[in-house]
Amino acid sequence: xxxxxxxxxxxxxxxxxxxxxxxxxxxxxxxxxxxxxxxxxxxxxxxxxxxxxxxxxxxxxxxxxxxxxxxxxxxxxxxxxxxxxxxxxxxxxxxxxxxxxxxxxxxxxxxxxxxxxxxxxxxxxxxxxxxxxxxxxxxxxxxxxxxxxxxxxxxxxxxxxxxxxxxxxxxxxxxxxxxxxxxx
Amino acid sequence: xxxxxxxxxxxxxxxxxxxxxxxxxxxxxxxxxxxxxxxxxxxxxxxxxxxxxxxxxxxxxxxxxxxxxxxxxxxxxxxxxxxxxxxxxxxxxxxxxxxxxxxxxxxxxxxxxxxxxxxxxxxxxxxxxxxxxxxxxxxxxxxxxxxxxxxxxxxxxxxxxxxxxxxxxxxxxxxxxxxxxxxxxxxxxxxxxxxxxxxxxxxxxxxxxxxxxxxxxxxxxxxxxxxxxxxxxxxxxxxxxxxxxxxxxxxxxxxxxxxxxxxxxxxxxxxxxxxxxxxxxxxxxxxx
Ligand code: SF4
Ligand code: SF4
Numbered sequence: 001x002x003x004x005x006x007x008x009x010x011x012x013x014x015x016x017x018x019x020x021x022x023x024x025x026x027x028x029x030x031x032x033x034x035x036x037x038x039x040x041x042x043x044x045x046x047x048x049x050x051x052x053x054x055x056x057x058x059x060x061x062x063x064x065x066x067x068x069x070x071x072x073x074x075x076x077x078x079x080x081x082x083x084x085x086x087x088x089x090x091x092x093x094x095x096x097x098x099x100x101x102x103x104x105x106x107x108x109x110x111x112x113x114x115x116x117x118x119x120x121x122x123x124x125x126x127x128x129x130x131x132x133x134x135x136x137x138x139x140x141x142x143x144x145x146x147x148x149x150x151x152x153x154x155x156x157x158x159x160x161x162x163x164x165x166x167x168x169x170x171x172x173x174x175x176x177x178x179x180x181x182x183x184x
Numbered sequence: 185x186x187x188x189x190x191x192x193x194x195x196x197x198x199x200x201x202x203x204x205x206x207x208x209x210x211x212x213x214x215x216x217x218x219x220x221x222x223x224x225x226x227x228x229x230x231x232x233x234x235x236x237x238x239x240x241x242x243x244x245x246x247x248x249x250x251x252x253x254x255x256x257x258x259x260x261x262x263x264x265x266x267x268x269x270x271x272x273x274x275x276x277x278x279x280x281x282x283x284x285x286x287x288x289x290x291x292x293x294x295x296x297x298x299x300x301x302x303x304x305x306x307x308x309x310x311x312x313x314x315x316x317x318x319x320x321x322x323x324x325x326x327x328x329x330x331x332x333x334x335x336x337x338x339x340x341x342x343x344x345x346x347x348x349x350x351x352x353x354x355x356x357x358x359x360x361x362x363x364x365x366x367x368x369x370x371x372x373x374x375x376x377x378x379x380x381x382x383x384x385x386x387x388x389x390x391x392x393x394x395x396x397x398x399x400x401x402x403x404x405x406x407x408x409x410x411x412x413x414x415x416x417x418x419x420x421x422x423x424x425x426x427x428x429x430x431x432x433x434x435x436x437x438x439x440x441x442x443x444x445x446x447x448x449x450x451x452x453x454x455x456x457x458x459x460x461x462x463x464x465x466x467x468x469x470x471x472x
Contacts, residue, residue: 038378042390070387073229074338074378079352086343095234109386117230118238125224127193136385145388149423149458156456158198167222171245174292178285179237 009057069107125166199415326366
């Protein structure tokens with residue numbers, strides 16, 4: 001055991017590297033990724049520090065962090081990393097792992113938004129904004145948020161009140177079923 | 185030129201003016217758009233964020249239907265464009281999970297994707313030398329005196345192995361296009377900085393801070409407006425300028441093309457904006 005009481009474990013990093021196909025081990029902490037990350041001001045820990053925790057095998061801390069849910073997938077980190085590490089892909093993997101383990105999301109509202117959006121796609125084959133917003137508000141009890149904006153959109157005929165369903169919506173339901181079978 | 189048009193969900197709702205202006209511009213430039221039959225949502229950032237299988241399977245279904253129609257795909261939404269290209273690239277690279285998903289889709293819809301077509305963003309299509317010449321010729325009312333910055337956002341040019349039509353850190357296609365229309369394109373260093381659109385509902389506070397930074401910097405660069413090539417960026421920037429001292433209008437690049445081409449119905453597109461672009465354009469009209 002090390003002085004800090006941490007036993008570095010290879011198991012977690014191996015799992016993350018295999019599932020994300022990203023060479024986490026190559027990270028030498030230059031922090032170019034954090035320097036360009038638009039969300040770093042709200043992340044705890046920073047994206048580069050998340051990689052350090054993965055190397056240390058700190059699975060709990062990583063999967064509970066808000067970092068993975070605040071990453072917007074802009075791929076600035078990947079474009080700038082001298083070692084070719086795309087942290088957005090790592091975060092995609094970590095979110096899936098967190099959901100699979102039933103860990104409460106570090107940013108519950110973000111997780112609720114993704115789930116609401118995908119629920120409308122599963123039902124209609126297309127996303128349905130009014131439905132997404134409705135589900136999201138139910139999940140997060142944020143009824144008043146953006147009410148004025150929603151009304152403006154309606155007035156400008158930019159928000160459909162009724163969903164737009166595709167003809168072969170059954171195919172989409174089967175795709176979602178396959179995704180579930182695939183363990184996701 | 186004939187192309188399969190993949191509008192994605194937003195061009196039929198929150199980005200109706202993008203849809204209308206693109207239709208007009210394509211007609212003017214001789215690009216025939218045929219909407220993809222029975223297209224489905226590509227899953228956008230939500231599938232990508234939480235479900236790897238869906239992030240490939242949903243765009244792949246669209247590509248299979250498009251391949252049957254035989255033409256290349258034009259996808260004006262940067263997120264859709266990115267998702268479709270990523271699925272296409274995964275199949276081309278013979279990624280084993282993508283191959284398995286392709287098998288599943290063959291079982292579900294009776295066909296698989298053979299990667300014989302390309303997906304393009306309209307900026308890529310309009311950015312060719314031949315098209316720029318045609319655009320110059322179609323410009324009846326040059327946008328003289330309009331000062332803008334171009335905003336590409338994140339998904340249009342990254343990652344570079346998937347979406348490679350322009351430089352990932354310093355794209356120039358939109359700059360050239362707007363210059364051809366007669367606008368003055370200002371330099372700034374936020375062309376590809378993400379606006380946070382994916383968190384617009386869940387972390388509105390953080391997104392408002394990102395938007396404020398972009399709009400403030402655009403103003404500092406001397407621009408009167410920001411020009412966007414993505415419906416998610418446009419809506420996000422147009423609606424989240426709550427912390428901005430001097431809000432500015434956000435145009436779709438196709439709206440400015442339409443204005444320069446003398447489109448009759450252009451004011452119908454512009455009326456759909458939350459931040460009114462009329463004051464900025466009034467100066468343009470006077471200059472004529
Ligand atoms: S840019 Fe790459 S090498 Fe540098 S800290 Fe970030 S992930 Fe590590
Ligand atoms: S992809 Fe995520 S981690 Fe990387 S720079 Fe963008 S927000 Fe930050």
